[in-house]
Amino acid sequence: MLFADYTAQEYFENNGVIWFPDVETNIVHTCITYLSFDAFWEAEIEDHPQLSKKYPLLIYATMHWGNHASRNEESAMSKVQAFLLRKRNVAFATRILLDTIYPREFSEIHLLSYFGLDKTLHWLLTNARPNYTLLFGTHGVCTV
Numbered sequence: 001m002l003f004a005d006y007t008a009q010e011y012f013e014n015n016g017v018i019w020f021p022d023v024e025t026n027i028v029h030t031c032i033t034y035l036s037f038d039a040f041w042e043a044e045i046e047d048h049p050q051l052s053k054k055y056p057l058l059i060y061a062t063m064h065w066g067n068h069a070s071r072n073e074e075s076a077m078s079k080v081q082a083f084l085l086r087k088r089n090v091a092f093a094t095r096i097l098l099d100t101i102y103p104r105e106f107s108e109i110h111l112l113s114y115f116g117l118d119k120t121l122h123w124l125l126t127n128a129r130p131n132y133t134l135l136f137g138t139h140g141v142c143t144v
Contacts, residue, residue: 024071031065032083034058041088045095062096066115073119080120084108 016023034057043051052058069076084090094111112121 028068028076031061
């Protein structure tokens with residue numbers, strides 16, 4: 001977050017957790033709830049410019065949910081796990097995050113690694129089935 005006044009920014013950096021102790025958890029829950037909308041389940045990546053006008057938090061939620069989750073992974077983990085089950089939503093959000101059609105093969109493993117969500121990644125690897133399905137592409141990433 002950027003502030004016009006440096007002293008306000010410094011104050012919130014030093015005292016924000018006192019005033020807003022659950023801010024990261026609340027933000028990640030909001031971002032993931034937003035990214036879980038049915039509109040994104042049904043969306044194609046080509047629809048993303050129109051959808052970002054209709055859903056103004058789409059780009060922010062896509063780009064930053066994992067950053068907020070990584071700051072308090074344990075409290076965000078159940079929400080992230082539920083989001084990972086919405087494969088089409090995850091694929092759509094990841095496509096926007098990558099802002100390109102490559103790499104073709106990109107899985108939840110890559111997504112969690114990108115945001116540094118180690119504990120959630122461990123859960124995923126522990127609970128994943130063999131020949132884990134990719135978000136993009138047709139080949140399995142790993143066998144657990």
